[in-house]
Amino acid sequence: MKSIYSKAQMDYMKAKTVFENRASVMEKKIESTRKTTEITQQVMEGLVLETGFHDAYNDMVLAENALIEWSHSTIKHEKTYRENKHPIEDMYENLNGSPEMRAQIIQLAMKIR
Numbered sequence: 001m002k003s004i005y006s007k008a009q010m011d012y013m014k015a016k017t018v019f020e021n022r023a024s025v026m027e028k029k030i031e032s033t034r035k036t037t038e039i040t041q042q043v044m045e046g047l048v049l050e051t052g053f054h055d056a057y058n059d060m061v062l063a064e065n066a067l068i069e070w071s072h073s074t075i076k077h078e079k080t081y082r083e084n085k086h087p088i089e090d091m092y093e094n095l096n097g098s099p100e101m102r103a104q105i106i107q108l109a110m111k112i113r
Contacts, residue, residue, distance in 0.1 A: 008063075008070035009110060015056075015063035022056035064106055068095065071109035 005013070029047050030039065037043060048054050072092050075081045081088055095102045 004113065006070060006074075006112075008067045009112075012060075012063040012067040012106070012110070015060040019053075019056040019060040022051055022053045026051040026053045064102070067109050068092075068102075068105055071105065071112055074112055 026047060029051055030044075033039065033043065033047065075088070091101060091105065095105050
């Protein structure tokens, strides 16, 4: 049976896939450029824009933010949340200060059904 995902989860999965594809294209482009040209900051900036990596990254961050917001409002109806309200709220408040915490919340948000 297929899993049922929320719109926020679907949007995140789509944005992540596009980002990973753009990252792969960019890696290949860097390798081919490196053979003929020194990779300077200016060259790298051009490759980032040319490959669509920048837009894909921005779209993924927006999708992550929407997923985090959705998960925060969704879990408030769970018994576990009510029993652990303060630690969970602290986790959400500090997610932008810690990439590890942000990644953990995103992983947990993808498990919500």
